[in-house]
Amino acid sequence: MSQVPLTHILFVSTALFFIGMYGLFTRRNMITMLMSVELILNSVNINFVAFNKYLYPGALEGLFFTLFIIAIAAAEAAVAIAIIINLYRNFRSIDVEDADELKF
């Protein structure tokens, strides 16, 4: 059985990364932006796993990195949601355009 080439997987992860990037730039809703950040993180995870499998089949560092990133992403989501709640309390909205007071 022939293996899926590495480039295919990298295409998927790159696509995922830029979809996330696009969402981060275009969405004004804070929660959607958080989801976009998660997409970016996951694209990185895919890269780690793929490189680990294809380049260093005997090693485990890539997998461990992935696990750490998943854990940190969970923590980050908790912090982000707390921020969003505070944002909502202050501005009655979670639109980032409304929260632009920290400027010149």
Place this chain on the structure above:
Amino acid sequence: MPNAAYIVLIPLLPLVGFVLLGLFGKKFFRKSSGIIGTGLVLVSAALAIWVAYGYFFEWGTDGASLKVLDMRWLAFSGGLSIDMNIVLQPLPVIMIVVVSFISLMVHLFSLGYMKGEPRFATYYAYLGLFTFSMLGLVLAGNLFEIYIFWELVGCSSYLLIGFYYDRPTAVAAAKKAFIVTRFADLGFLVGILILSFQGRTLDMDNLLQTLFSPAFQASGVSFLGMSVVAWGATLVFIGGAGKSALFPLHIWLPDAMEGPTPVSALIHAATMVVAGVYLVARLYLLYALNGVVPQILLYTGAFSALLAAIIACTQTDIKRVLAYSTMSQIGYMMFALGTFRPAGTDFLGYTASIFHLFTHAFFKALLFLCAGVIIHRVHSNEMKDMGGLRKAMPLTHICFLVACLAISGIPPFSGFFSKEEILLAAWRANKFVYAMGLFTSGLTAFYMFRLYFAVFWHRPVTDGHRHPMPLFESIPLVILALGAAFAGFIPFSRFILPGAPERAGGGIGVFSIAPVGIALVGIGIAAWLYRKESDRPQRVATSMRGLYTFAYHKFYIDEVYLFVTKKIIFNLVGRPAAWIDRNIVDGLMNGMAATTARISAGIKGVQSGKVQDYTWFFFIGIAGLAVIFIYIYT
């Protein structure tokens, strides 16, 4: 040996008065501040007289220099240090007696004279500060210490001239006095630096010894034809000339009469203005070193004396006449100091100068205090508002007459003895200066008796009703009048220089005929012109119209100063400097600020507060870094 603790108290007690009255006078001592100030000065004066007695008869009969206090204050190098010293020598000891005694008289007089003044406590505080500084000045043994007290004296003089600070003229006069003397003090400071650099010490006795030593004389460094030490001495003399109101730095003294009259008596007649004479006398060996410097003293002094006497003949403000008379008498003292021989063998000029300083303090303080009484009586400074007062104020009349006779040099009053010694010294040194001094002496008699007749005669006797004179005012007048009458009998030169002949002039002798004669002529002319009201003064004035107007306007010296400062210095130096300051210095700063502001206005839009803009910057930054690391640092 004297106990240093008592001697330190002499200057410190008035300082205590200043601090106490200055800080708490208005709150706690509103009524009693005068008594407190006077009491402290009384103790100080008693101590001074005790010290003088002890010095002249027990500890220092040979004129020794006793260093009773030696505190190192600021050391620059091994030899060069600013010390807080107290040195007893004949001259300082005489000066502390004069200063504390006249100060005591003025304190007493002010108790009556300044009564009811809202800032009574402040007035006494300032008087205390002045007395402290002046006593410190005369006791100092270190050249820089003298300079410190010198400036303190100038500062208290400024405060007292501007005491009535609600009068614009008083404020202007205070400023003028301060600026003119400060300008002269610059010369003093540079002189100190030169002398201490040459002598490697600031201690006056050591300095004089070093500079006088043959080894130093041989090393003669010179600049523009005069030795450096002579330059230093001349610069120090400029400082002294500023304080002592000698031509051409005298312009502040007549204006200083804006201060309260007792202040004029204390500061601008008897004590502070003779500080310059004191300074030159204290360093007299330095001045005797070089042939040129005594000539400067001689001619500056004689010219000031003559000029001031001529101006005094035309002034109509009683205090201004006295101010010019002060300037003239200080001119006498200064040219007496200038009659030194370089060899340092003939000290008659030196002793005569100090003697005149001593007697002048009495009769000039007396004149000013009398003038204060008269001004209070007629509520005017102008001579034309006075006249015929001899019955209304008999005590003042007698005191004023005594003082006038003393200053005119009529025997046996004190001024006769001192002035004759000065003239004798001038006769021996320089006949031309002697002639100037003699003529000035006649003028002195004329303008003093012009004042006397204009105030007390001139008109029919006015109403006889007498103001009762406060005891505090009459006591100082009587004491000073006794001093003015009899101080001349003190064998003075023996105190100043042990071993000097007791009376160089020899009392009434052949030499006295000329000065006394010319003084009597002056008095006669004054009587002829002013004893009765007439048009004679007017006629005489018109017959000498040019000279009279010239003298009346004080020879336009003030105008010359104004011309030089306003027209020349302002336009040629001040305005360009202001232009450079405004346009170049300020412009540089303003330009930098404006550029910064413009740049920040341009880039502040970056701080939009929008999260996604920041994300963009972040992304671009990361992409840039990626490009750098991938393609450039491979």
